[in-house]
Amino acid sequence: MSFILPNFLGFGLLTLVPVVTLFYMSLTNWNVFGTSQWVGLDNFKRLVHDRSFHTAVTNTFYYSAMHIPLTLVVSLSLALLLNTKLRGVAFFRTAAFFPYITSIVAIAMVWNIMFSPDAGPINALLRFVGVDHPPGWLTSTHWAMPAVAIVSTWRDMGYYMILFLAGLQTVPRELYEAARIDGASAWQRFRNVTLPGLRPTTFFITVILTINSFKIFDLILVLTHGGPGQSTTVISQFIYTKGFTESQFGYASAASVVLFALCLLVTLVVFLINKRRDA
Amino acid sequence: MDLSLTAPPAAPAEHPGDGTPSSAGQQNRMTPGRRIGQAVVYVVLLIASVALLTPFFWMVMSSLKSANEVFSVPINWIPDTFRWHNFVDIWSKSDMVTWIRNTMLLSVVVTFLQLLTGSFAAYGFARIRFPGRDVLFLLYIGTIAVPWQSYMIPQFVMMSKVHLTDTLWAIVLIQAFGAFGVFLMKQFYETIPEELSEAARLDGLSEYAIWRRIMLPLSVPALASLGLITFVTTWNDYLGPLIYLRTPSNWTIQLGLQSFISSLYDANYALMFTGLTISVIPIAVIFLLGQRYFVEGIASSGLKG
Numbered sequence: 166m167s168f169i170l171p172n173f174l175g176f177g178l179l180t181l182v183p184v185v186t187l188f189y190m191s192l193t194n195w196n197v198f199g200t201s202q203w204v205g206l207d208n209f210k211r212l213v214h215d216r217s218f219h220t221a222v223t224n225t226f227y228y229s230a231m232h233i234p235l236t237l238v239v240s241l242s243l244a245l246l247l248n249t250k251l252r253g254v255a256f257f258r259t260a261a262f263f264p265y266i267t268s269i270v271a272i273a274m275v276w277n278i279m280f281s282p283d284a285g286p287i288n289a290l291l292r293f294v295g296v297d298h299p300p301g302w303l304t305s306t307h308w309a310m311p312a313v314a315i316v317s318t319w320r321d322m323g324y325y326m327i328l329f330l331a332g333l334q335t336v337p338r339e340l341y342e343a344a345r346i347d348g349a350s351a352w353q354r355f356r357n358v359t360l361p362g363l364r365p366t367t368f369f370i371t372v373i374l375t376i377n378s379f380k381i382f383d384l385i386l387v388l389t390h391g392g393p394g395q396s397t398t399v400i401s402q403f404i405y406t407k408g409f410t411e412s413q414f415g416y417a418s419a420a421s422v423v424l425f426a427l428c429l430l431v432t433l434v435v436f437l438i439n440k441r442r443d444a
Numbered sequence: 445m446d447l448s449l450t451a452p453p454a455a456p457a458e459h460p461g462d463g464t465p466s467s468a469g470q471q472n473r474m475t476p477g478r479r480i481g482q483a484v485v486y487v488v489l490l491i492a493s494v495a496l497l498t499p500f501f502w503m504v505m506s507s508l509k510s511a512n513e514v515f516s517v518p519i520n521w522i523p524d525t526f527r528w529h530n531f532v533d534i535w536s537k538s539d540m541v542t543w544i545r546n547t548m549l550l551s552v553v554v555t556f557l558q559l560l561t562g563s564f565a566a567y568g569f570a571r572i573r574f575p576g577r578d579v580l581f582l583l584y585i586g587t588i589a590v591p592w593q594s595y596m597i598p599q600f601v602m603m604s605k606v607h608l609t610d611t612l613w614a615i616v617l618i619q620a621f622g623a624f625g626v627f628l629m630k631q632f633y634e635t636i637p638e639e640l641s642e643a644a645r646l647d648g649l650s651e652y653a654i655w656r657r658i659m660l661p662l663s664v665p666a667l668a669s670l671g672l673i674t675f676v677t678t679w680n681d682y683l684g685p686l687i688y689l690r691t692p693s694n695w696t697i698q699l700g701l702q703s704f705i706s707s708l709y710d711a712n713y714a715l716m717f718t719g720l721t722i723s724v725i726p727i728a729v730i731f732l733l734g735q736r737y738f739v740e741g742i743a744s745s746g747l748k749g
Contacts, residue, residue: 167568168565168567168568168572168655169568169569171564172561172564172626173565173580175620175621176584176621176622178602179621180587180621182598183595183602184595184598186595186601186602187598190601243492246485246488251489256493260493260496260497261492262731263496263728263731264496266731266738267680268679268680268724268727270680270698271723274701274716275502278506278515279502281515284515284519319495323496330743331744376589380591380592380594383682383683386686400593401591401593404594404596405593405687408596409687418597421596422594424591425590425594428590428591432589
């Protein structure tokens, strides 16, 4: 126990205690002066009718609906391509992983300029290939969120690709050989050997990918600051604004509980689906 | 139909089958279908590489431009003259020295504490039996799935009660005791044969000595993974500093650069790119040197999830 103590002190005080306190705070009207009264479920009732909270939840789901499938497909495809003995694979792995270890601030600022409607390289490229009226990207309420999803997929795919690659190493080689001898096509081998063998990896990746999508914040904060209008405001930013800008700590905690519950729910649902398929 | 598979990816990819001289003797057994397949793979990887690296190319090139060249129409991918002077000007026009000093200090202290307490606790979880151990470890694992954004509010309130907000200590505290480090180290320790520590125990070594003299030296690769990942995470952290650090003299590089942009009276975006490039260079160097450890750390943390 003495081995665990130093880390546990920090972990307990800075993670466990805040997580437990969160639930208490969400039931109070905790404010900037630190005075608080028990208000029961009032904060949650207020959330139900708060239109900007609805927007934040909708936007978070909208972002997740784009980011999760896109990242899964891209990172799995890249991992499959890299899982062959080709020249140049090491170089590509480095290139793919590099965005993930670069800071969000640097990434967001560079993409911000790259997305400039008139003078940015992305629209220059689009015009070059014949798109006459390229989107306004971060200046457009319709295109801002897709732009965010593009940047975050670009950033994350190397990370998930590494996880998929690690998972692919656990699929037994003999199974591929056997399938090939039986005359299975590449697609059949993928469907019947690779995908089932990858299931534990896919389960794990889906969970963290979803949690990471639900909590998306810093990228959006630097890239769009939630705008234009409220078109890219997400749950985390709602929490941040209510808590740190408006000092409504109790109300912000209630929104945090919702985020917490969403992440827990996803973990449970994916876990159950995975379990049922196992049976 | 010969494709040169030993040439750089671009060469065979462009025009399959237009008679590139063959230098691929050892690849003779491949069917034409598989060769075309490989060529397609290379084209895809090439396009993906360009897409992945273009933003970095754009950042570095823009850092060498003049102020109004960044937004020139049509796009100037490569500046007419390289303005190396940007890399001198940035130091006098911003507080980069302070930001880098703070960030470096935080990254080093956090990494050291994380390695020390993480490997210490991991040894406890991996090798010492005590009541409630498994429940406690489950609690550690469980919090990895809880986003920090959901408990940042109570954490901040607690920190302000003890007057630690707006100090570098706050960042040290929130970063240094992560569950991830304990998890990563524990997984590695479990691959070390139990007999080693048994033998040491018979020789009269204390548990502490076993950790110090047997486990630590054997776990250098895992320590390298954890150390590099922690260092980079702390260097890149934006939300923690954003919430906790108000006084400019406490700012980290990420926070500093972010405010630098909004304070640019002449909107000199070239200089912004210069600052960004400087902030990315240390990470790029660390990554290229220790790439193997990054990949192994990430991969092993994902496997057992």
